[in-house]
Amino acid sequence: QVRGRDNVGAKMDSMELEREKGITIQSAATFCDWEATMPATGEKEKYAINIIDTPGHVDFTIEVERALRVLDGAILVLCAVAGVQSQTTTVDRQMRRYNVPRISFINKMDRPGANPWRVINQIRQKLKIAAAAVQVPIGVEDDLRGVVDLVRWKAIYNQGEKGNQVVESDEIPAEALELAKEKRRELIEQLAEVDDEMGELLIMDEDPTTPQLANAIRRATTGLKFSPVFLGSAIKNTAVQPLLDGVCAYLPQPAEHKVTAHDTSLPVSAPPVELTPASAAPLVALAFKLEEGRFGQLTYMRVYQGTMRKGQFIYHARTGKKVKVPRLVRMHSNEMEDIQEIGPGEICAIFGIDCASGDT
Template identity: 55%
Template sequence: MMLRTLTPLSRSAGTGITSRAPKTTFTPSNFVRFNATAADYSQSPKNAFQIKMRNVGISAHIDSGKTTLTERILFYTGRINQIHEVKGKDQVGATMDFMDLEREKGITIQSAATYASWGDHRINIIDTPGHVDFTIEVERALRVLDGAVLVMCGVSGVQSQTITVDRQMRRYSVPRLVFINKLDRAGGDPIKVTEQLKKRLGLNATLINIPMGKESNLHGVIDLIHQKGYLFEGNNGEEITEINIPEDYQAAMKKYRGIMLDNLAMANDEIAEMLMEEQVPTGEQLEAAIRKSTLNHTFTPVLTGSALKNVGVQKLLDAVVKYLPNPMESVNTALNLSMGEKPVQLISDAAAPFVGLAFKLEETKFGQLTYMRAYSGTLTRADSLYNVPEDKKVRVPRLVRMHAQSMEDISEIKAGDICGVFGMDCATGTTFTAGQRINMTSMHVPEPVLSLSISTDKKGDTSTGPLGKALAKFQKEDPTFRVHTDVQSGETIISGMGELHLEIYVERIRREYGVKVNVGQPQVAYKETIQSKANYNYLHKKQTGGSGQYAKVIGYLEPIPFEGDKINNEFVNATTGNNIPPNYIPACQKGFQEISAKGPLLDMPLTGVRMVLEDGQTHPVDSSELAFRTATINAFRENFENCDPVILEPIMKVEIQIPTEFQGNVMGMLTKRKGVIDSTEQGTTDYTTIIAEVPLAQMFGYSTELRSATQGKGEFSMEYRRHDQVSPEIQMKLVENHKKKKAAEAK
């Protein structure tokens, strides 16, 4: 065996871009060159740095090893000098999990940004949470990133949140690499995981390296492209040794290299032609084809290793540089507000007018920190920007580059880069420009599925005291965290994506604001809808002396299709003539919107309801906007029962991993909770994965029950799938309980 020790790549930390560009004054009419192409700018000295830049997110199902992988990346690139584990014995914790709650629970709660240098490339990295309750962190990170690394557990394979992350990557057309992690564990099988990626996610997923050694004997990887082996030695795997492939691995190398060539030929015509002509592609030709196909989403490179055992991470960094796009290769779309929201494509040009998107907010001791992605132009400290949604100018007093919780002041950022900005009051998703009236396309924000009442013993704390400040801050930071006051009870209600999501915010209120809060029972986010059509003809008439109230409305209610978690209601004005003057129509629509927010059955939002106004009547003296708004509300309430109303409840997709010996017992527990089993899958070890659909209302307390039934070995995750109709018995019980609650509150 011939050995050759490689010279380790430089582990010097990256530096911020501090060169200043000439200041240019832009007017609203001076737009970005929307019709230009990347080739027009690639030779510009101002854009040369973008070729060497990568914006990458690390995403996966919970407990797949994302944060451990990021810790190794920071070590090998020289951003940190010592490795710490997520739940390390030294009580320090991983660099990117800097919140106390993250270190205590051993999970990522907030996405964290950093940057590093690998060779002559700079990589902006965002480490995202894996728990479904914090999916908005993944959503907004992928909205602004050019590429991603999908981390897979080599034992568990494709899991529920893997599917969610895949859907998010597709939503924003983010090319990805896959890193199969934890292959040092018993049952780790990269072949099985790759097959799951093909079957369950529909990816042309293909191994471009395979592990050397199995489970506890894992010690290196084999590069199928260049047909070389790599050993990772030293205390932390920092010493890489290139070797000729040992005889024991020759057969496996030839087999999986052949599969790689076949899959690549399906995605790349040039490789297909070479293979048909029996030519052997060079390593450089294969790398060029893989890069092109990865950017076109027709090929997904899969790499293997173990972050915890320091195997394969440097080869992943090489792949990030080789196969993921630079900012100039990403397609970014904006809406030109001056042209009726016409979609336009932005080119990542540092010389063009500035366009940036605020994708994440964080409250710090220095004030609001706004994470911003620059899509076009150059932003210099002390510049003024145009806040497009609020139609106002703001000044930029401070720019920083983030490294987890620490920061470095910089003087400017250019198109394609990511930075932090202080001193700008804005909301998540705000577009900032140099004056152009263009808006970046929005990100997807899922609707909350669970609510809790929250209160404090101190008067004034709910709205104006520390509790009020905390709730206002969290709402601003997290679009999936909602707060409202119940009109009947006066209770403050917080809503979110799940029990853990709300539990974390309650604990943050206690720790960060020192407020002792009382938490009520969880409330499911039910919805109300109708199943049939019904006509209405309602007269609202009230006379109490002086000007009275008079309004008559005629029309019908009917069901319309509703889309998942989106509230989809319609008010249709089908009146003819002037029986209802045009100035009263908005009042009718306002009345419908008011009743849509709190339906007649449970005071829950309506979905899938259309209210059509066909005719009506007015009084020359007593008609008013208030009268028509009231008439519309009462007409709806009076006829709602004639439309076969039903209550919809959130149905969750639940994925449970348990030792196979407990399978029968756990499936019986799910059936008692009105769950429907979708599938069961036997793992490579003695573990079984059960996937089921269960109503959210039936999942309270399930964690304790599962642990008890599996001797503490079972775990589960769940995510929202859809709203579905409850049974008539449950609907009757819900309505009765709601009436009793309102009656008790009225006393």
Template identity: 55%
Template sequence: MYYKFLNNHGYKILSLRKHVRSTKYMSSFAKLAEHKDLSKIRNIGISAHIDSGKTTLTERILFYTGRIDEMHEVRGKDNVGATMDSMELERQRGITIQSAATYTIWKEHNINIIDTPGHVDFTVEVERALRVLDGAVLVLCAVGGVQSQSLTVNRQMKRYNVPCLAFINKLDRMGANPQRVISQMRSKMNHHAAFIQLPIGLESNCKGIVDLVSQKAIYFEGDHGEALRVDEIPQNMRTESDASRHELIEHLSNADETFGNLYLEEKPFTENDVKAAIRRTCLKREFTPVLVGTALKNKGVQPLLNAVLDYLPNPGEVENFGLKEKEGQEPEKVLLDPARNGDKPFVALAFKLEAGRFGQLTYMRCYQGMLQKGENIYNVRTSRKVRIARLVRMHSNNMEDVNEVYAGDIFALFGVDCASGDTFVNDPKTNISLESIYVPDPVVSMSISPVNSKDRDNFSKAIARFTKEDPTFHFYFDTDIKETIVSGMGELHLEIYAQRMEREYGCPVKLGKPKVAFRETLVAPCEFDYLHKKQSGGQGQYAKVIGEMAPSGNLDVFICQFYSKI
């Protein structure tokens, strides 16, 4: 059976179209600004270790949902680069440096996506993204498996209680072994995980996937994998599929009481029963469904999008708390109401700052109430009032204006002077503060100085901007060694900022190892006997000091005798 893949509004995706956009195709994205029910909203992050395929996966998601017309590779030969890697340095190096936000539509659901970096040097970008997201996709390489940054990302998800799906990517690579990856998930990450999909072939023989929930085989055909063919499970995979499905049922029975009762009583259960059990356990972080595919070869992305809608929470299914401060009392914990009726006071968290073309761009997540263009909001920390002249939704480095935002939306504002982690409300009497973002301490320090002394003004502007945007980037002057020191999460972190200073501010800088401030100390006790005499007219000075100096812990009491000559 053949099912031609269409985008969510019934318009065929024309992958060969380069410059002309359909009017109907463009108008479909106006629906993102519409007031939708909470159940139709998903806020997800794509997180993983370095080079696991996060940005490539995001590029495919945007293509299959009709958000972009054609796909580009992270290190493509056309010198265009992936949509979410908008910075020139990202495209040159082939890595993600800053988290980038976008939004799209899949099956009438609005999906807000944040693509995060994989390097530990930019871990704060992952930290603040997971702080405001409701769910996440943990991407794992089929060859590398669970790696160091995978463990870090897993700890961050646990810190903010973020439910996740696991997507084992790069099945087309030599040495791909998804069974080893899921074994590492269970042993290293302590995930209660099981396959809900199996690959049909590995490496160069990767042809499609087997969906264990619907018990069907899915093949991805067409020039870009946009045509899905649903068929029966291949005969040579029946035994493996039955064993993996039985393992999935056992895991769900152990994790979910409702499904466990059906299993123990040997009652028949349907596909919907299995889906409901996966969803309930996934939301509680008691079970992690594992999907498979290869984003580069355009296989497995559409079923992953379906799983995001089926198993990850909407904003109404996540409990978010604020602290209401009362004078002379302990702060009261308040459960925020994400209902999108606009009756509750507006509460939002500023989670990321960025220097935009029109001033400071502040990324926010709305947790309660609604905000319209032209209204006033208040910074709870500083009590300053700000008038909202422009509301935008971000698509990588492109902005699209909206007139209002609701609870569950991720949006951006211009001209708001604030710090990362500030809470904003529309009623100063609300006085609710949201938990800020965990910021790790810097681990590497280097000396920094502009190559040309005439660039000191630009150097100061760059430092002021970067330290405000990135709370893990520190700057100070060491009076002992008389050097300016910058601290960050790694050498790559500091090197990237040095290159950005030269590119964006025309200020080449010199990085180096900081000097060491040496100090002398005693290794053995030392006696002294000093006589001070001074006579230069008028009253003279005379003193005699006798004593002993010793290292700390063996310090004797000084014996001092002072005599003054009158």
């Protein structure tokens, strides 16, 4: 259920039917800039995040398949009450098929009956992946006020009318202290099973430093061996900001994701060429979704290498023809922002190009 208190629905659900039913039917792209607090250093760093919001309903699972082909990392969203459902296992299989690292977010922590620890056990048992909470909640159900960051060992509160004011404290509240100590130990134990450095520290009975713990989570997550679990409530805007920090800290950047392509100038039997996400390199982009828009066919593209510019001619690998980019836009749900160029790792959309899904 995504319909908000204003009875309008989520911003990313732009179709009339989506707003009427309160579900996501088609995937939608957007982007944001985020100044993240990095747990390994404690410093703030600026990131540009490209986001594709996909449906959760099993009937529209092909939309998830399309999106996962072009993603460097994903957030697996679970309900704190319902836990791992049948569609969760379907999405898990799709993530494994495309080797997409994931962090997990247990949403709806403000609902009666919310039990994140049961959900984490389900992730381990049903999805067969090592997982542990990197946060514990402060308050339960309607009294949810924030979370304790187990990596940085700080209490994070959301204050203000819409939860936009994030307040950090070095003092862990007494109600969450014992649980936080227990779950931090559990986090270290789960990491020790998949990361050699953490395993050695556990054997030597040494407590890892914050950078050691953060780096171990990142190594295990990008290595597809572990999923850090975040907790919060999207509708109350509680603990959403630490989740974005986690996206920047634990999921791979485009430069870290190994992508290969076939060079059409070489024989078919030639080994694939590894792409480098450099702006000056030759352009390589993948059309992963087609949509009939108000101005004709809208083609969603993921740029892997090089720079795509408005007005330039690009080579269509399947047809062998050169085509012109008449209009280049950046999407925010059904809204468009005209741009002049876009670089590696970014997602954009093009009008006026005749191509098929999967073309390069």
